[in-house]
Amino acid sequence: MTTAPAKTAPGEGAPVHRTPLALLKGLFVRLGVLPFFLVVALVAFTALSDRFLTLDNLVNVARQSVYLILVSLGQMLVLITGGFDLSVGAAIAVTSVVSALAMTALAAVFPDAIWLVIALGALAGFGAALVIGLVNGLGVAYFGVSPFIMTLGVSSVAAGISLFLTGGVPVSGLPFEFGDLLGFGKLAGIPVPVLVAAVAAVLMWILMVRTRTGAHIYAIGGNIKAAHLSAIHTRKTLILAYGLCALVASLTGLLLTARVESGEANLGGTIALESIAACVIAGVSLRGGIGRVENVVLGAFFIVLVQNGMNLAQVSSYMQMVLLGGLLILAVIFDQIRYRMLLGAR
């Protein structure tokens, strides 16, 4: 159904060609460029470093990729509606600063109810991020501002506010329990952030594949006018997508804050670009309407894998920026080609 546009092979019903090239083409049209990138990366980094393809390292990559996976899931929502969100990084920073400030302030008032303090602090962070998401959504849905300008502007506003609130100095003195649970905690031997990401991914999958809201998000990105003519409240759905995206980013911000044990305005600096790259590489169309949760998880994992591989291969961090940007552009070019093949193949 709407929720899984790529599930059925586009060539269904057509005469079946089974040359290797046609098979690759079919795989590309169905899944996008990710499988090809993954193979290339695995081969290249295994050749460059013998520590790369070890269980330890891969587990390490999985743990590091949690944050990007979460943000990419939110980014995916917005991309599927046909927009994008450049303010996810700022949402992370705001969450970090606001929740940290709230926790330190509340901890002074209720030193005995430490879990209440943590919960209220987290809520404050979520609330602040939700405002960012709603402003984005309102601007895009009701005032027709292009998502690019809207989220870029909001990103500057939010980053400025978080710097203003902290004066650029990290907010320290968070409750230890906060960092112990969300930053370094383990449940049944599994790190808490990994569990959080897994639960979020499952919930996101259910939202996109099994609920009306998910179907509406796909429909809006596929053809917003047609969605309107199918009795879909397009504006409400858009605002919901931007709001959810900000909330998921906020959750990431909370996990990161727990990890670094302080509220910092410079968290999430490059994550907007990275999350868009992860989604596009995972086959989420920049035109909207196409994208799948499980692929996005893989796409975010891939980005972190590449960063890890480059670290092991001793590529400098400046060079890594160059490569990441190049990778994004390459993915968009392949997305373009894929879209043409999708529509052109008769």
Add this chain to the structure above:
Amino acid sequence: MSPPLVETRGLTKRYPGVVALNAVDFTLMPGEVHVLFGENGAGKSTLISMLAGANHPTEGTILVRGEPVVFQDVSDARSRGISAVFQEFSLVPTLTVAENIFLGDEPRIGPFLDRRGMLNRALRLFEDLEFPISPKRRVSSLSRAEQQMVEIAKALHREVSILILDEPTASLTDREVDHLFAVVTRLKRQGVGIIYISHRMQEFARIADRVTVLRDGAKVGEVAMAETSESELVSLMAGRAITEIYPHIPRPKGDSAPLLSIRGLHAWGVHGIDLDVRPGEVLGVAGLIGSGKSRAFRALMGLLPVEAGQVTHAGLDVTGAPTRVLMARGLYYLTADRKTEGLQMTATTRDNLAQGILAGLPRRAGLLPWRAIRAKGEDIAQRVDIPPSYRGRLVAQLSGGNQQKTLFGRGLGSDYDLYILDEPTVGVDMGARAAIYGLIRDLAAAGKAVVVISSDLPEAMNLAHRLVVFSQGRIAAELEGEAIAESAVLAHFFDFDGDSAPSTAASSQGSAA
């Protein structure tokens, strides 16, 4: 005798599942106005788009002055002196008239734009053509008629020996049409050949030399204008046994209360509409492009702002309600533009049908019953006659006919009681047409009210129990039963032309008669 300016031999254009143009031979002599005549979808637009280089033939050859040519693109054709004015304007609204006319061919002094020269040349051109438009104005500030004139001026600004005009008078007033015809006559005298597409038959006698009639992509006749009559042309155009394709739709018995009442509806280009629609009836809506026939219904569906008037559905005032509210009440609008606002082109037929079903599900939280939705989708696909092997394909890969059937299927996903069908068979083949007419019959038979808005006159006439004719944003006539005849309808197409007062407005009240 000189060779023809343009000649086509066996010109054919195939799309998957459709033959848009089938082995057409066509000639255009210097100083001749050659009319292309036929229903919508007969192949006129396909033919001229290939002559203008905008489209490439599947088979056959085009000869310009006896020399075979292959046009890569529009500029290729233009360099051979072929210029076309299409129905869809190619003007940039944010630029001035002069800038639009010289777009892509700007006069320059050295590396710089010669703005003064551009303006002067545009001024001279407009004086020549006697078009009263300042070249300094922005295109976005012009009326549709003025834009049409700019479009024509743009086509004429350089040496043109073959001019293609696609329904140029559709949005012009009588006086503007006179202007245009004076220009056409002057061009004729200069030896320019003109290919002219129009539905307005009374224009042919004034300017046409020859008429070629197309039907379903094939040439069915070529006659000299002096030796033919309107009735001969109409019978050539309609040709086929119309009764075969149009089903008999039984009229509802008795006089039921109107399901939908429109009173004094005003919107952009709609100047006061009064209309009732009853359950079980098929209401035909005819009129030229720009007559407001589509806009009136788009306004009542919440797709255009309603400026004044009242819309009542089943006894409740729904004026200006949002589209989704109207749909929840049982009104369905099938768009005339399936690609840009009807279908999700990158999703499959199944997914598109599911969206239609989703619209009708009760609003409650929780997981969607996908199994039931899928089963219902298969039912609908069966009803609209889409073969199982096509249902999993992307809509973009389907023929126009199957796309339209998919769009129709979206409307069957939920239980609506009023179907507004805007150009339900635009750009589809005969087979799909027949299938869609069958669906319309089934809807009416099930007691639904069906409104068929159509620029295809035989379609509107043959399906309708009752036919209203729009002209200049008003209802010019309402015809019922036996009174629905081609001549009667055509006569009303131009009511209110110019700025004359409504002449037979009284007939618009006659729904009870």
